[in-house]
Amino acid sequence: MMVKDRANFNYFHFLILVHLLSIGGRNNYLEITSGQMSRIINRSQQTASKVLIDLERENLIERVKNNKKFGIRLTEEGYQTLQEIYIMLKKSIDNSKNNKIxxxxxxxxxxxxxxxxxxxxxxxxxxxxxxxxxxxxxxxxxxxxxxxxxxxxxxxxxxxxxxxxxxxxxxxxxxxxxxxxxxxxxxxxxxxxxxxxxxxxxxxxxxxxxxxxxxxxxxxxxxxxxxxxxxxxxxxxxxxxxxxxxx
Amino acid sequence: MMVKDRANFNYFHFLILVHLLSIGGRNNYLEITSGQMSRIINRSQQTASKVLIDLERENLIERVKNNKKFGIRLTEEGYQTLQEIYIMLKKSIDNSKNNKIxxxxxxxxxxxxxxxxxxxxxxxxxxxxxxxxxxxxxxxxxxxxxxxxxxxxxxxxxxxxxxxxxxxxxxxxxxxxxxxxxxxxxxxxxxxxxxxxxxxxxxxxxxxxxxxxxxxxxxxxxxxxxxxxxxxxxxxxxxxxxxxxxx
DNA sequence: ATTACTAAGGGACGAGTAG
DNA sequence: TCTACTCGTCCCTTAGTAA
Missing domain, CATH: 2.40.30.30 (Riboflavin kinase-like)
Incomplete structure (x- = not known):
């Protein structure tokens, strides 16, 4: 298994990316606040804010400020990142089914x-x-x-x-x-x-x-x-x- | 999306679990050292050792000591954990394909x-x-x-x-x-x-x-x-x- | 309401090392 | 060799708060 070494990519980054994808963040900018995100990962609003800043820096999400709120969506790179992880997992699971004692x-x-x-x-x-x-x-x-x-x-x-x-x-x-x-x-x-x-x-x-x-x-x-x-x-x-x- | 709050489960824990699965750790105890694991997650041997201890405590892997080395395999719970994440990802990705602007x-x-x-x-x-x-x-x-x-x-x-x-x-x-x-x-x-x-x-x-x-x-x-x-x-x-x- | 800065505390990571 | 302990350092998380 080859795992790209992503600076600043931990489990929270992963969960937030998956969450954005699951609620339609691939094609649309979603109005979702750092407070809502914090509930997804069970951390403070400040931590969620930091995760979003990290993801934006790593070019995995795009944010558009509108008044005080952000519209957020995945970038193509963000989507590809999830797809890579998905493929890696799929291979492992499929592989394990052929695996003999x-x-x-x-x-x-x-x-x-x-x-x-x-x-x-x-x-x-x-x-x-x-x-x-x-x-x-x-x-x-x-x-x-x-x-x-x-x-x-x-x-x-x-x-x-x-x-x-x-x-x-x-x-x-x-x-x-x-x-x-x-x-x-x-x-x-x-x-x-x-x-x-x-x-x-x-x-x-x-x-x-x-x-x-x-x-x-x-x-x-x-x-x-x-x-x-x-x-x-x-x-x-x-x-x-x-x-x-x-x- | 519902994410179980797993204490002590971060990206490294996830990567190591996936790695074990991909090399056949579902049905067999694998002879794999904390040093080899450390290279997978790009961290020190000590950190990898800690991750393995955590995974064992959380009942996601089993380890059998043989001399100084361990044989390691996934528990059923460890496998299910990966499968849950897989299903969550699959749903998100499938969903995103139907998602309209x-x-x-x-x-x-x-x-x-x-x-x-x-x-x-x-x-x-x-x-x-x-x-x-x-x-x-x-x-x-x-x-x-x-x-x-x-x-x-x-x-x-x-x-x-x-x-x-x-x-x-x-x-x-x-x-x-x-x-x-x-x-x-x-x-x-x-x-x-x-x-x-x-x-x-x-x-x-x-x-x-x-x-x-x-x-x-x-x-x-x-x-x-x-x-x-x-x-x-x-x-x-x-x-x-x-x-x-x-x- | 928001987002996100600063400061402080705690937890994570790794060097050294014992067994 | 191996695993994993201690401990120093640093980073991450969060409370308080500004904008």
Missing amino acids: FFKGKIVTGMGEGAYYMSLEGYKKQFHDKLGYEPYPGTLNVRLEDKHYMISRKDLINQPSIHIEGFKNSDRTFGWVKCYAATIIQDVNINHDSNPVSKNIKEMDVHVLLLERTHHDNSLIEVIGPQSIKEVSNLKNGDTVIIKIKN | FFKGKIVTGMGEGAYYMSLEGYKKQFHDKLGYEPYPGTLNVRLEDKHYMISRKDLINQPSIHIEGFKNSDRTFGWVKCYAATIIQDVNINHDSNPVSKNIKEMDVHVLLLERTHHDNSLIEVIGPQSIKEVSNLKNGDTVIIKIKN
């Missing part, structure tokens, strides 16, 4: 349990039907290190998911599994101010699992895919990866 | 010239063809009193208009006339903070004229209509009227 963590060795679970018929058929593929036998385990990723991971359970039913066989009960479509990619970037950025490395489509039996360990994420993620993406233990939930 | 003035006696000009064949036919009616012979003259209406009246020439050509007969030359579709209505309102408001009085569709020969007198507006405006609207000399240009 992501996690950063290191690949660690699993307990080998993953392979066992993936191979159980009770899960295998459901995975095949609901994910569209039979998972490679074995989960990729990613350990989160920053506390805020663990909080986000705890929030996962509230996100829309593909639900795999639990089942029992003669020996024991197997819990439900929630699957979240996601992409995984190696983290090779220096953080420039914000989002994860990738460099020539291919994202791989995967699913993040939330297992009934382990969903309280918020620092671990288990990931499955149609093929071995480590092999396809050439990843090894200790590598840092970024997992983006697709929603 | 208007004039307030008093009805005065014309020189009787109007009737003469209206009756000239060279104009009459063009009025009929371009306005769709033959004007009542005689113009209504409205005298502007506030200086800012005179400035707006001077701007009229830049607005889109219906152009009536001048002509000459054996005696002399008659100049062009620009016509602007407008409505006229008696001004009976106490100014409540803004726009002209009407009370049970019917607007009448008319045209404002700008005559080549008199367009330098910015305090006088000449109005024509299919019937006598004074009679139809029951107006007399000295009454204050509002003339809204329709564009």
Whole structure:
């Protein structure tokens, strides 16, 4: 986001400009006093007067004195200023709607349990039907290190998911599994101010699992895919990866 | 326009909130430092730190400390705050597009010239063809009193208009006339903070004229209509009227 | 009525710095 | 490094008031 450094432009200046616009101050000189303006911004008449003087100096409004009162209207520059802010806000809000939850963590060795679970018929058929593929036998385990990723991971359970039913066989009960479509990619970037950025490395489509039996360990994420993620993406233990939930 | 009085919410708070949103701070905790924030608002790290503390206190952002750094994201309230401002701005801007130029003035006696000009064949036919009616012979003259209406009246020439050509007969030359579709209505309102408001009085569709020969007198507006405006609207000399240009 | 100047007080901003 | 405290300075807000 680029913000022009406007000398003498604070929240009151902004509010007064918006107010003038909303009551028709783009095409007409409005008869509105500093006293009325002061009520809009909840400050004294003197402060409102000062704001109006500032806005006039910055060429954001024009004023025409008539007797003791002023007629006031926005200048083209004043209108453009509001439009810029509007566009900036609109972009941010629109952008936020496409914005997905992501996690950063290191690949660690699993307990080998993953392979066992993936191979159980009770899960295998459901995975095949609901994910569209039979998972490679074995989960990729990613350990989160920053506390805020663990909080986000705890929030996962509230996100829309593909639900795999639990089942029992003669020996024991197997819990439900929630699957979240996601992409995984190696983290090779220096953080420039914000989002994860990738460099020539291919994202791989995967699913993040939330297992009934382990969903309280918020620092671990288990990931499955149609093929071995480590092999396809050439990843090894200790590598840092970024997992983006697709929603 | 209604503006919630937010204690501790100034332009910097607004800018930082927008920035967080634009880089994905709605769904994820972002690793962003007070130093980076200070560059966004062009203030010191200390001031940015203060702004973040304020935003957290006001429950507009959440922060999770991890070692020395924070992960930061917007709260639902923070997001709603930006959305409110966005909607307010959008309404103002949309509104301004429907906003028409208007004039307030008093009805005065014309020189009787109007009737003469209206009756000239060279104009009459063009009025009929371009306005769709033959004007009542005689113009209504409205005298502007506030200086800012005179400035707006001077701007009229830049607005889109219906152009009536001048002509000459054996005696002399008659100049062009620009016509602007407008409505006229008696001004009976106490100014409540803004726009002209009407009370049970019917607007009448008319045209404002700008005559080549008199367009330098910015305090006088000449109005024509299919019937006598004074009679139809029951107006007399000295009454204050509002003339809204329709564009 | 207005607008806006002056003076005074308080709050905001930033340098220095601790943790 | 990071955040955020203290404190000095300066700016902003407002009461009083002139025009």
